[in-house]
Amino acid sequence: MSFLKVEDLYLYYRTRMGTLQAVDGVSFSIKKAESLALIGESGCGKSSLAKCLMRLLPRNVELFKGHIYLDGSDLMELSDEEFRKTIRWQRISMVPQAALNSLNPVIKVGEQVAEPLLIHKSIDKKEALERVRELFSLVGIPQAFMDRYPFELSGGMRQRVIIAMALIMNPEIVILDEPTSALDVLIQASIMNMLKRIKRESNLTFILITHDVSISSELADKVAVMYGGQIVELNDAESFYKSPLHPYSQKLMASVPSLREDKQPEYIPGAPVSLINPPKGCRFADRCPFRTEKCSEEPPLVSLKDGNYVRCWLYAR
Numbered sequence: 001m002s003f004l005k006v007e008d009l010y011l012y013y014r015t016r017m018g019t020l021q022a023v024d025g026v027s028f029s030i031k032k033a034e035s036l037a038l039i040g041e042s043g044c045g046k047s048s049l050a051k052c053l054m055r056l057l058p059r060n061v062e063l064f065k066g067h068i069y070l071d072g073s074d075l076m077e078l079s080d081e082e083f084r085k086t087i088r089w090q091r092i093s094m095v096p097q098a099a100l101n102s103l104n105p106v107i108k109v110g111e112q113v114a115e116p117l118l119i120h121k122s123i124d125k126k127e128a129l130e131r132v133r134e135l136f137s138l139v140g141i142p143q144a145f146m147d148r149y150p151f152e153l154s155g156g157m158r159q160r161v162i163i164a165m166a167l168i169m170n171p172e173i174v175i176l177d178e179p180t181s182a183l184d185v186l187i188q189a190s191i192m193n194m195l196k197r198i199k200r201e202s203n204l205t206f207i208l209i210t211h212d213v214s215i216s217s218e219l220a221d222k223v224a225v226m227y228g229g230q231i232v233e234l235n236d237a238e239s240f241y242k243s244p245l246h247p248y249s250q251k252l253m254a255s256v257p258s259l260r261e262d263k264q265p266e267y268i269p270g271a272p273v274s275l276i277n278p279p280k281g282c283r284f285a286d287r288c289p290f291r292t293e294k295c296s297e298e299p300p301l302v303s304l305k306d307g308n309y310v311r312c313w314l315y316a317r
């Protein structure tokens with residue numbers, strides 16, 4: 001039974017150049033406590049998809065439609081007010097991209113993390129700070145840091161505070177949008193280890209957004225590869241990392257440097273497809289080594305097991 005099921009989701013932006021199709025008919029589902037890695041190059045629509053799930057949309061939205069079922073009920077039927085009161089931060093929360101400098105500089109971090117509890121739950125400050133203390137130990141922040149201001153913390157510690165903020169209301173789904181991309185590799189590794197431990201010890205459902213395939217493999221049970229506003233492959237992590245199916249997924253995997261093999265990492269030739277008036281047919285066609293004439297037509301979604309799929313003519317019967 002899927003816990004989060006997204007069906008035919010669209011998010012288009014109005015721009016001076018025309019309509020930009022950031023999320024264009026995206027569907028996927030995940031089970032409770034499963035982690036989905038959403039990967040793809042810069043500008044393919046990953047953060048836009050996260051914004052749909054959090055309903056944190058900019059003003060220039062031209063189209064926002066589709067279905068987002070959480071535990072069977074369609075969140076798209078909720079009013080903005082209902083969504084804000086019952087879903088955002090409470091059931092689905094997010095560590096936004098590039099949030100490292102978003103903490104309030106004049107409030108101690110312990111109090112900042114406690115704030116939503118004081119506003120939304122009727123508990124007193126002492127109890128709220130106690131909950132923050134527990135959370136700090138879960139995300140690996142020393143207790144003494146409760147009384148520090150953001151500028152007194154390293155980047156890695158600040159990111160842990162932001163992760164604690166996303167967890168404070170006890171959500172069921174946490175979206176992590178490039179949670180480690182601003183950090184050096186050692187700190188990156190320790191944050192990923194902390195997330196893996198939380199995943200093991202809780203039944204949180206994570207959606208990890210990253211352009212870094214090697215980071216995605218740390219947490220993923222399932223992988224969604226996005227290209228040009230669409231999911232081109234949705235697959236179980238094990239199958240995906242062993243033998244990715246979509247030509248773009250294969251290129252992404254081949255671009256990861258390997259320490260063991262004496263092989264140069266490949267790069268993906270060509271430029272990402274424009275999301276304003278994208279070409280008809282397969283959006284990856286310009287860069288695809290397997291392209292045939294057929295590829296100028298819209299590729300089918302070819303079903304794999306467990307509701308997974310690949311969007312490519314190569315696999316069509």
Ligand SMILES: Nc1ncnc2c1ncn2[C@@H]1O[C@H](COP(=O)(O)OP(=O)(O)OP(=O)(O)O)[C@@H](O)[C@H]1O
Nearest residue numbers: 013015020022041042043044045046047048058211
């Ligand atoms: N508010 C907006 N108005 C117009 N275009 C936007 C807006 N927000 C994002 N875009 C465009 O939508 C496309 C998808 O952007 P998005 O931020 O979702 O990509 P991303 O995959 O998260 O990229 P990155 O890896 O760089 O974070 C890009 O072309 C981006 O320029």
Ligand code: SF4
Nearest residue numbers: 282285288295312313
């Ligand atoms: S549909 Fe054609 S162009 Fe697109 S990825 Fe598949 S083979 Fe390549």
Ligand SMILES: [Mg+2]
Nearest residue numbers: 046047048097
């Ligand atoms: Mg992004």
